[in-house]
Amino acid sequence: MNKMEKESGIKIPMDVKNGKNTDLLTKFPLLKRILKARSFQFIIILPNLFVFYVIILAGIIGSPVGNRNIAIVFIWILWWFLLIAIMVPFASRVWCTMCPLPFFGDLFQRMAFIKVRLGKTAYLRNKMFGLNKKWPKYLTNIWIQNIGFLTLCTFSAVLVTRPFVTSIVLGLMLLLGTVMSMIWKLRSFCSYICPVSGFLSLYSSAATMELRRIDNDVCLKCKDKGCYKGNEKGYGCPWSEYMGTMERNNYCGLCTECLKTCPNDNIGLNTRSFASETIIKGYDESWKGFIMLALAMAYSVILLGTNGTIKNWANAPETGNWGGFFIYAAILWSSALVVVPAVFYFFAYLSKLITKSTQSVKEIFKTFSYILVPLGLLAWIAFSFPLIFVNGSYIISVISDPLGWGWNLFGTAGFKWQPLVPDYLGYVQLILLLTGLGFAISRGYRVSLNIFKDEHTALMGLLPMAGFALLVTLAFLTFFIG
Amino acid sequence: MKKNIKEIIAWALVLVILVGTPIIIMYYSHTNNHTQKRMIHLTGVASQGVWTEDEVEAADLTFKTFKRANIVLTQGEEVIFRFTSADVTHTFYAPEIGLGPIVVEAGHYYDIPFTPKLTGKFTYYCTVFCGHCHNFMRGNIVVLTSEQAANRSLAASITMDTIRPTCCAPYRELTDGTNLPFLKRGKLLFLDNGCYTCHGDSGKGGVYNPNYVNRTIPDLITLAKKLKIGDKQEADSLIKILETGTELDKLNDNPPFASYCRFYAQYNSISTKIKDGAPIVLKADSLSFNPPLTMPSWSANLSKRDINSIIAYFISIYNWDND
Numbered sequence: 001m002n003k004m005e006k007e008s009g010i011k012i013p014m015d016v017k018n019g020k021n022t023d024l025l026t027k028f029p030l031l032k033r034i035l036k037a038r039s040f041q042f043i044i045i046l047p048n049l050f051v052f053y054v055i056i057l058a059g060i061i062g063s064p065v066g067n068r069n070i071a072i073v074f075i076w077i078l079w080w081f082l083l084i085a086i087m088v089p090f091a092s093r094v095w096c097t098m099c100p101l102p103f104f105g106d107l108f109q110r111m112a113f114i115k116v117r118l119g120k121t122a123y124l125r126n127k128m129f130g131l132n133k134k135w136p137k138y139l140t141n142i143w144i145q146n147i148g149f150l151t152l153c154t155f156s157a158v159l160v161t162r163p164f165v166t167s168i169v170l171g172l173m174l175l176l177g178t179v180m181s182m183i184w185k186l187r188s189f190c191s192y193i194c195p196v197s198g199f200l201s202l203y204s205s206a207a208t209m210e211l212r213r214i215d216n217d218v219c220l221k222c223k224d225k226g227c228y229k230g231n232e233k234g235y236g237c238p239w240s241e242y243m244g245t246m247e248r249n250n251y252c253g254l255c256t257e258c259l260k261t262c263p264n265d266n267i268g269l270n271t272r273s274f275a276s277e278t279i280i281k282g283y284d285e286s287w288k289g290f291i292m293l294a295l296a297m298a299y300s301v302i303l304l305g306t307n308g309t310i311k312n313w314a315n316a317p318e319t320g321n322w323g324g325f326f327i328y329a330a331i332l333w334s335s336a337l338v339v340v341p342a343v344f345y346f347f348a349y350l351s352k353l354i355t356k357s358t359q360s361v362k363e364i365f366k367t368f369s370y371i372l373v374p375l376g377l378l379a380w381i382a383f384s385f386p387l388i389f390v391n392g393s394y395i396i397s398v399i400s401d402p403l404g405w406g407w408n409l410f411g412t413a414g415f416k417w418q419p420l421v422p423d424y425l426g427y428v429q430l431i432l433l434l435t436g437l438g439f440a441i442s443r444g445y446r447v448s449l450n451i452f453k454d455e456h457t458a459l460m461g462l463l464p465m466a467g468f469a470l471l472v473t474l475a476f477l478t479f480f481i482g
Numbered sequence: 483m484k485k486n487i488k489e490i491i492a493w494a495l496v497l498v499i500l501v502g503t504p505i506i507i508m509y510y511s512h513t514n515n516h517t518q519k520r521m522i523h524l525t526g527v528a529s530q531g532v533w534t535e536d537e538v539e540a541a542d543l544t545f546k547t548f549k550r551a552n553i554v555l556t557q558g559e560e561v562i563f564r565f566t567s568a569d570v571t572h573t574f575y576a577p578e579i580g581l582g583p584i585v586v587e588a589g590h591y592y593d594i595p596f597t598p599k600l601t602g603k604f605t606y607y608c609t610v611f612c613g614h615c616h617n618f619m620r621g622n623i624v625v626l627t628s629e630q631a632a633n634r635s636l637a638a639s640i641t642m643d644t645i646r647p648t649c650c651a652p653y654r655e656l657t658d659g660t661n662l663p664f665l666k667r668g669k670l671l672f673l674d675n676g677c678y679t680c681h682g683d684s685g686k687g688g689v690y691n692p693n694y695v696n697r698t699i700p701d702l703i704t705l706a707k708k709l710k711i712g713d714k715q716e717a718d719s720l721i722k723i724l725e726t727g728t729e730l731d732k733l734n735d736n737p738p739f740a741s742y743c744r745f746y747a748q749y750n751s752i753s754t755k756i757k758d759g760a761p762i763v764l765k766a767d768s769l770s771f772n773p774p775l776t777m778p779s780w781s782a783n784l785s786k787r788d789i790n791s792i793i794a795y796f797i798s799i800y801n802w803d804n805d
Contacts, residue, residue, distance in 0.1 A: 042492055050499045057504060064543040064568050068589030071540070113492035163540040405511060406564065406591035 021270035023214065025259075035256045035269070038234065039114045041097060049100040052170070054402060059167020063404025067417070070402035071163035073394045075170075081388040083196075084203075085381045089274065092207035093200050096253035101174055102190055102238075105181025110235065118232055122185065126230040132185040135192060141284040145198025146291055150336055152195055153295050154329050157302055157315040187238040190253060197253075202288045203377045204249040205370075206275040206439075211252055211259075211267065212243070218266045219244035226261035234260035243267060248277055250285070275374045275443045278450070280366055287341065289372030293472065294336035296379045300479035304386060343468070344369065350464035355457045363451070368465050370447050371440040375469055378436025379476050382429040390419040429480045433473050440469040519595070523564045524551055526572035526586055526608060531615025531649030531676075533606065538568045552643040553606075553623045555598045556631045565592040570613065576606035576623050577771040578692050583609055598625040603640070605690065607774040615649030616778075617679035649676065664725040668795030671788055677702075680775055685796060694773040695764040705793065706800035709752070710744040714802045720745065721798055724790040749793070756789050757781045 025032040034040055051074065059071035066072035087095050109128045110117060119127025122134075152159060152169065159165050177189040190197050213219045227243040230236030234257045237243075241251055243258050243266075259267045280286055301307060302314045309324070316325030348365035351357075357364065393415060398404075400413035407413060444465050448458035525538045527548050534548035555561060565574055565586045575582040579600055584592055608619035624641045631637055662670065672678065672685065680699045682688045687701025711717050716739045723730065723738065730746055737743060759779035765772065780789070 039488055039492070046495060046499070049496070050503065053499060053503055054507075057507065058540070060541045061507075061539050063566075063589050064538060064540040065589030069540060112489060113496070115486070115489050164543070167540070403507070404589050406566070407510065 021210075021272040023268035023270050024209075025267075025269050031269075032259075035259050038116070038260065041255060042113045044098045045100055045103055048098050049103055052100040052174075056167050056171050056174075058403045059163040059165075059170070061403065062163055064163060065404055066161045066163060067391070067394045068398065068401065068404035069163040070398050071166045072161065073391075073398040075166055076160040077387055077391050078395050081384050081392075084377075084384050085388075088200060088203045088207060089377065089381070090208050091254075092204040092209050092211075092249045093252060093254050094209075095200065096190065096197065097255060099190075101177045101194065102181065102187055104174070104178040105187075105189065106238070108178065109181050109186075116230075116232060116234055123228075124230050124236040125226075126235050128185065130182045130185075133183055135184050135188045139192055141282060142192070142198045142201060142288055143284045144193055145195055145201075146284060146288050148193065149195035149198050150291055150295070150333065153298075154332060155317070156299065157311070158317045160303075186236075186240055187253065191239055191251065198288055199292055201250040202285055202292065202373060203380075204252075205277040205279070206373050206377055207249055208271055208274050210249055210270050210272055210277075211254055211256075212246065212270055214266045214268045216244075218264045222264060222266075224263045226263050227258035227267070230257075231261050231263070234258075236261070248279060248281075250281075275439050278370045278443050278446050280370045283366060286366050286369035286372070287337070289369050289376055290340045290344065291336045292376045292380065293372055294332065294340050296376060296383050297475065297479065298332050298335070300383055300476065304383070305479065344372075347464040347468040351461045354463065355452055355461040357452055357457070357461065359451055364461070367447055367451050368444065371444040371465055371469055374439035374443055375436045375472055378432050378439070379472070382432040382436075382476065382480060385428055385432070386425050389425055390422060391417075392420060393418040426481045430477065433476050433480070437469055437473040441466045444469070520559070520561045521564055522551075522553060522561055524553075524566075524574065526565070526567040526569075526574070526612070526619065528567075528569045528572065528613040528615060528619075531613075531618030533572075533574065533608070533619060533621055543568055550621045550643070550648065552621055552641065554637070554641045555623065555625045557598055557601050557625055557627050560595065560597050563592075563594045563596055565594065566590065571610060572612050572619065573609045574606060575609045575774050576604055577774055578604040579623060579625065581606070581623070585610075598623075601625045601627050601630075605692070605774075609774050611778055615676065617676040618649040620679075664791050665721070665795045665798050667788075668791035668793070671784065671792050672702075672795065675780065675783060677792075680777075685799075689775070691763070691773045691775040693766050693770050694775070695766050697766070699775060702796045703799060705752075705796040706802075709748045709793075709797065710741055711797065711800075712739070712741050715739075716741070716745075717797050717800065717802070721794045724794045727787060727790075753786075753789050753793065756784065756792070757786075 055071045058069050062069045083095055109130050111129050117127035121128040121132055180189040228237055238255055239251050239253050301310055312319050312321055313324030313328035316322050345365050349361050351364050352361050396412045397415040400409045401407040444462050448462040452458045452461045524533045526533050530548055532548050532550040535551045536548045565584055567586045567588045569588055572586045574584045574586055579598055581596055586592055604623045605620055606623055626637055680689050681702050685702030687698055689699045691699055706717055719738055760777040763773045763776050
């Protein structure tokens with residue numbers, strides 16, 4: 001039993017613990033050289049910074065028409081699809097590696113883009129600028145991110161259609177990230193505030209890639225702890241993670257600093273099976289799962305559905321129907337924060353009842369909430385497929401005319417809207433949802449084994465949870481396919 | 483030293499992005515739009531009911547009030563009209579000078595070369611129903627002779643914008659849902675739905691509809707006469723009947739006044755026209771273009787009682803002394 005298992009009392013799956021995974025850095029030495037280069041993160045952020053800057057400008061001075069403005073097309077069609085359907089499931093929080101939001105905050109703290117400043121700041125062996133205050137302990141969770149994300153999503157009908165609103169929100173996030181870096185140490189914005197980071201942390205636990213120590217013993221004997229404290233090769237972990245004990249992807253932003261600072265070359269970039277990290281540590285993470293599930297359902301109704309009244313309610317800033325909007329917001333918030341968790345709690349209670357377990361319902365509720373990760377992630381991917389397949393052709397036209405000013409940079413501005421295989425999208429969504437259901441049940445069994453004593457009891461305990469997963473899948477099938 | 487060079491390059495690259503991007507955008511925009519001919523850039527904004535020459539940017543669509551385009555051309559001048567829409571699909575149409583109809587989809591650009599041959603003041607319209615302010619989407623295209631263009635004061639007097647009014651916010655009294663008096667409700671509905679943009683201020687008529695057989699849109703202030711109502715007494719009793727919501731066809735067997743049957747036939751014709759619209763308008767020159775102003779259907783906006791309140795309002799304002 002390793003340290004994590006002792007602390008949580010949860011068994012870590014054998015295929016994870018036994019290191020059956022492939023280390024990409026050993027397999028591809030060139031990749032290792034690239035990731036270890038000090039300028040790696042700067043180079044990978046730079047093009048994103050440029051695109052991000054163009055997007056903010058386009059949101060202000062560009063066309064107000066969403067499908068002709070790069071701010072809407074790139075963020076809510078291209079980026080969102082790449083993030084949720086490609087990056088998160090296959091490469092964990094790789095978006096955080098290239099995210100431009102903390103760019104200026106990092107610059108302020110380090111007063112450098114690439115070079116390392118040695119010095120002493122709290123436990124760090126790096127010179128860091130700013131007030132470097134410690135983030136309040138009672139806020140070291142993702143509750144603010146949960147509420148922030150829910151708030152933003154409440155206004156999604158306007159956020160994802162009005163370039164100006166998208167631009168303002170992104171600009172404010174950039175500003176907040178920078179200001180917070182001046183006050184609090186390291187990446188406090190990314191760790192505790194950024195609404196995107198919140199769901200990335202939850203769903204990255206399902207990713208098929210992880211950055212981990214190679215050998216536990218090397219870390220145990222390591223006196224330097226450069227990965228945590230920093231050294232002349234790089235900065236201490238901006239996410240305050242210590243590689244010697246890190247067992248989950250959730251709070252690793254893949255900044256690759258530890259690859260540079262590890263004095264023993266003991267960091268590997270592993271591939272692993274999907275949803276193999278079946279641990280939920282706190283209720284903040286459980287609720288993130290509920291919120292994401294409720295939002296996926298809400299979006300399916302508002303953005304893909306046919307009910308004009310609900311669409312009208314959600315779009316109050318344009319329709320002026322604020323009475324309807326408050327009804328919509330109340331339904332959304334109560335579903336995400338109360339109704340869906342309450343239903344899940346009921347199924348957890350059934351699980352306890354069937355198994356006659358001595359574990360508390362709360363514990364069963366929390367531990368089983370991991371099934372929301374594969375279930376929710378696949379539902380979000382299923383939701384996102386129509387976005388890119390139906391509206392993806394806008395990307396081709398907007399590349400030539402990013403501001404919607406009638407330009408034709410690459411000769412593709414006149415490319416007509418053309419949905420891709422719309423007749424087959426339902427089947428793709430069906431396969432994705434069933435895959436999510438399959439993973440929810442199979443990983444639920446692993447979780448169940450951690451809670452209950454033997455395989456038979458685990459199977460019995462899983463039954464109500466599998467029922468919950470099935471109900472959710474059927475609900476999504478109704479929303480998507482009808 | 484090597485590390486410092488990398489750092490300097492990094493700073494330089496970031497500065498190039500931050501400063502260079504807006505410069506490149508502005509430079510490209512300037513060179514891209516460069517043409518020997520005058521370009522008249524018109525953007526349709528449905529929420530305000532205007533075709534405007536103002537720049538419509540994402541940031542100001544919500545906050546800014548756009549000025550309606552009053553286009554001034556000189557006879558024989560080669561220009562390029564660049565049409566776009568900031569929100570929904572519009573159609574730009576200036577039938578008297580042969581410009582359009584041009585279907586303008588949101589965010590797309592349509593460059594139409596145009597050389598005016600006729601001189602005078604012409605009206606342009608949007609001819610697809612584009613929202614609450616659709617009826618307001620019109621303006622003037624003034625084509626001057628070169629002599630008129632050279633005389634600035636004369637040109638200014640000729641080119642003055644004569645199209646009124648502009649679209650405004652809905653009437654609060656209506657949207658608040660309070661129980662308005664029947665006739666006041668009719669008046670406010672007339673104003674709120676922009677009926678006066680075609681039927682004239684206070685329903686006085688006089689709005690020119692090119693190639694329409696009667697030349698101008700019918701007025702509504704003489705509606706009582708068009709409904710064959712004989713006198714003020716009959717008018718008052720009809721207003722009461724309309725207000726109480728009595729089914730008018732049931733009164734045919736027991737008419738409240740002598741000319742009721744004639745009234746009822748006219749009433750039916752007019753209320754149906756309001757409800758279902760009248761898309762076909764008789765042309766003055768049957769071989770020429772369709773008149774751009776047609777009666778739209780109001781069935782989605784007005785209930786039967788709403789329509790009755792408007793009719794009742796116009797019956798009530800008829801001046802019987804001039805009869």
